[in-house]
Amino acid sequence: MKTMSATAQASPNIAFIKYWGNRHSALRLPVNGSISMNLANLHTRTTVTFGGVEQDSLHINGLPVSGKGLQRVSAILGLVRQRAGISLAAEVVSENNFPTGAGIASSASGFAALALAASQAAGLNLEQAALSRLARLGSGSASRSIPSGFVEWQMGSGDEDSVAVSIAPPEHWALADCVAVVAAAEKDTGSSEGHDLAPSSPLQAARVADAPRRLEICRRAILERDFTALAEIIEQDSDLMHAVMMTSRPALFYWQPATLSVMAAVRRSRREGQPLAYTIDAGANVHVICPQSHAAQAQQMLSQIPGVQAVLVSPVGGGALILP
Amino acid sequence: MKTMSATAQASPNIAFIKYWGNRHSALRLPVNGSISMNLANLHTRTTVTFGGVEQDSLHINGLPVSGKGLQRVSAILGLVRQRAGISLAAEVVSENNFPTGAGIASSASGFAALALAASQAAGLNLEQAALSRLARLGSGSASRSIPSGFVEWQMGSGDEDSVAVSIAPPEHWALADCVAVVAAAEKDTGSSEGHDLAPSSPLQAARVADAPRRLEICRRAILERDFTALAEIIEQDSDLMHAVMMTSRPALFYWQPATLSVMAAVRRSRREGQPLAYTIDAGANVHVICPQSHAAQAQQMLSQIPGVQAVLVSPVGGGALILP
Numbered sequence: 001m002k003t004m005s006a007t008a009q010a011s012p013n014i015a016f017i018k019y020w021g022n023r024h025s026a027l028r029l030p031v032n033g034s035i036s037m038n039l040a041n042l043h044t045r046t047t048v049t050f051g052g053v054e055q056d057s058l059h060i061n062g063l064p065v066s067g068k069g070l071q072r073v074s075a076i077l078g079l080v081r082q083r084a085g086i087s088l089a090a091e092v093v094s095e096n097n098f099p100t101g102a103g104i105a106s107s108a109s110g111f112a113a114l115a116l117a118a119s120q121a122a123g124l125n126l127e128q129a130a131l132s133r134l135a136r137l138g139s140g141s142a143s144r145s146i147p148s149g150f151v152e153w154q155m156g157s158g159d160e161d162s163v164a165v166s167i168a169p170p171e172h173w174a175l176a177d178c179v180a181v182v183a184a185a186e187k188d189t190g191s192s193e194g195h196d197l198a199p200s201s202p203l204q205a206a207r208v209a210d211a212p213r214r215l216e217i218c219r220r221a222i223l224e225r226d227f228t229a230l231a232e233i234i235e236q237d238s239d240l241m242h243a244v245m246m247t248s249r250p251a252l253f254y255w256q257p258a259t260l261s262v263m264a265a266v267r268r269s270r271r272e273g274q275p276l277a278y279t280i281d282a283g284a285n286v287h288v289i290c291p292q293s294h295a296a297q298a299q300q301m302l303s304q305i306p307g308v309q310a311v312l313v314s315p316v317g318g319g320a321l322i323l324p
Numbered sequence: 325m326k327t328m329s330a331t332a333q334a335s336p337n338i339a340f341i342k343y344w345g346n347r348h349s350a351l352r353l354p355v356n357g358s359i360s361m362n363l364a365n366l367h368t369r370t371t372v373t374f375g376g377v378e379q380d381s382l383h384i385n386g387l388p389v390s391g392k393g394l395q396r397v398s399a400i401l402g403l404v405r406q407r408a409g410i411s412l413a414a415e416v417v418s419e420n421n422f423p424t425g426a427g428i429a430s431s432a433s434g435f436a437a438l439a440l441a442a443s444q445a446a447g448l449n450l451e452q453a454a455l456s457r458l459a460r461l462g463s464g465s466a467s468r469s470i471p472s473g474f475v476e477w478q479m480g481s482g483d484e485d486s487v488a489v490s491i492a493p494p495e496h497w498a499l500a501d502c503v504a505v506v507a508a509a510e511k512d513t514g515s516s517e518g519h520d521l522a523p524s525s526p527l528q529a530a531r532v533a534d535a536p537r538r539l540e541i542c543r544r545a546i547l548e549r550d551f552t553a554l555a556e557i558i559e560q561d562s563d564l565m566h567a568v569m570m571t572s573r574p575a576l577f578y579w580q581p582a583t584l585s586v587m588a589a590v591r592r593s594r595r596e597g598q599p600l601a602y603t604i605d606a607g608a609n610v611h612v613i614c615p616q617s618h619a620a621q622a623q624q625m626l627s628q629i630p631g632v633q634a635v636l637v638s639p640v641g642g643g644a645l646i647l648p
Contacts, residue, residue, distance in 0.1 A: 202530055202531065203530050203564070203567060206526055207526065209526075210526035236571055236575070239567075239570045239575065240526065243527060243563075243567030243568075243570065246567065247560055247563050253588065255584060257581030257582065260577075260579060260581045260583075260584055
């Protein structure tokens, strides 16, 4: 039987201006634009093979996935089949090079790699905007793992134009993300459910209304390589998202005691003149952003904080790509 | 030389719906109403003696206070002198029965006791509303330490009617405050300066706009002795205030790692059916509210959390009173 196969690789990204809350949940149309940088040292590699199987199947890191996880992948495969005019089931095999359970979400890199591998395997030659849109339908932040380097996901007017574009390539600014890995005491609420709770916070509307200001400051800080401005705005944006999370009903608390310790250490270091800034996603880990030249020093400082289990360091990464 | 003297006692209060931000800074007119309960086991005792001294003087816990601390007290003494038609300087001697440095603010109990002792010493016979207003001019939350039990400070239309009134006497509901004392790593920003930063947070307007809803829920929960409703609203209100603090510029972070540990333990206990709720003022301590019947158990649970240095337990207290 004829099979059609392709392998793609994509990196997770760390958001500087966060995505939290949808104006259309199923289409993952966000209530505000967001900005991120890709993480070079981390990646997901995904092979999609259409044909040769009866039903869509999914393996992540060698383990079979069924239920909701498979359904989310099948929905993307279905869009690709529809567009390519094929009806073959697909086998999807995905591997992350970062440790499972370290609190680094694989949905962004996973759906970006899936969108690219599936469309390539199906013989589609999608442009970057179409790929970003397809990845977005799987996981909002995956839209930002398609373009290279520093990326802005524009909220757009609808499904067609809510896509991510590159603001600057990786070599524009040699930043690094030092991920201070902090164990979560309880299983986190996943982002997908979390986004639906955002409107229940009395603070979400104010956070969203203020987003254009933060996007503008962050975009300019990246273009001008202004670390001081970047540090200030990404910390405020992260704190705003967690403020909304904590005041949602039910409340979402992602910070652990060690999370606070790292935040305080980063603020203290910056007051002492070190170029460090923190940002925290929907988890307990703290992403400490700094110039690459300071990464080794930052890694050492962070490793000594009680409750920090590991520090993963990554420079700015490129976009999703097809592997030979 | 003739002297006129009086001694008064007042308790600190713990706010269920917080005061954060002024619409008029010098007059301490708040941007929203607030609700609190007085703490019976803690108090400040203050003796004011007009006459026999050349200049106003202040001692707190045996130590002389000058500079800004004395100026704030002299301003209240000046209002009393003006109203009583006297011009004598005063000696003020104040003692707290709670440990200095435990992060329990003495400004509420201190200015409530001062307002009562000074007006009594000067021969004024002020009604409760006038006393509450006078205390408010020294420290906003002091207005709530004048009336008894569960107290609401109404934002009012101006200086005259921004005063606190009792919602229910102490015996209405046998609650306790178990104060988990957590050491602060750095000196906190005082409330007076903090209030001025509130408008710099993008979240303050939303917090204030939502305040009537929270006040209504809290007032009703107290009147109906509904612990579940009280727990939910006081935690959200506390988290809303800290959300504003953390997103102010400069940012104010009062939580320490142990603060988060206590918050998480309280939420976990409540999920397991224990009637506990937390609320946190402008400091690292966690005030754990529970029925008095659960206070011993709560004290024991809290004492075992790493980073908790002591747990002070207090039932609901009465208002400010003159001591013989």
